[in-house]
Amino acid sequence: MSLNDVAKELVAGCREGRETENLEKLYAADVVSVEAMDMGQGRETHGLDGIRGKHAWWDGTFEVIEADVSDPFPHGDDRFAVTFAVKAKNKETGEVTDMNEVAVYHVADGKITREEFFYGP
Numbered sequence: 001m002s003l004n005d006v007a008k009e010l011v012a013g014c015r016e017g018r019e020t021e022n023l024e025k026l027y028a029a030d031v032v033s034v035e036a037m038d039m040g041q042g043r044e045t046h047g048l049d050g051i052r053g054k055h056a057w058w059d060g061t062f063e064v065i066e067a068d069v070s071d072p073f074p075h076g077d078d079r080f081a082v083t084f085a086v087k088a089k090n091k092e093t094g095e096v097t098d099m100n101e102v103a104v105y106h107v108a109d110g111k112i113t114r115e116e117f118f119y120g121p
Contacts, residue, residue, distance in 0.1 A: 001026075001110040007072035007080040010105065010112070014069045014084075020055050027051060028111035036101070036119045062088040065096065079106050 001009070006026055013022035033045040033054060045054055070083040086099045100121065106114040 003074060003077060003080060003107050004072075006107050006110065006112060007074060007082075007105070011069055011072055011082060014067075014082075020052070020059075023048060023051060023055070026112050028108070028113045031112055032114045034114070034116045036117050061091060063091055064088050075104075078108065079104060081105070 010022060010026055013019055013026075027048055029048050030046070031048060031051055033051055035043045035045075037043065041054075041057070045051060065087040067087070068085040073081040075081065081102055081104045084099070084101050084103065087096060088099060089096045100119070102118045102120070104116045104118070105112050
């Protein structure tokens with residue numbers, strides 16, 4: 001897959017609720033995910049199984065009330081960014097939070113090899 005193919009499929013999957021399904025299709029086995037802050041599991045996650053665990057934690061912890069996923073912003077031949085605006089409810093506490101982030105994805109050989117998240121106000 002080209003960079004643009006990967007970027008478009010990632011965005012489509014996020015908009016359509018196919019994030020978990022897209023892991024095998026879009027991510028390298030040795031992918032690295034870096035969060036802006038430690039949310040109790042460390043900032044870095046390594047490997048596809050680790051990314052699956054992050055998705056399972058998110059799905060088990062939050063209910064997405066609404067989400068806006070931007071079109072991808074390509075950067076050269078190996079990176080793209082996507083912005084996310086999410087309103088989510090914590091399943092345990094009921095607290096509703098607005099979350100904004102920019103995600104930068106690094107691509108090599110048609111697969112995402114690194115993702116980095118930047119949180120905003």
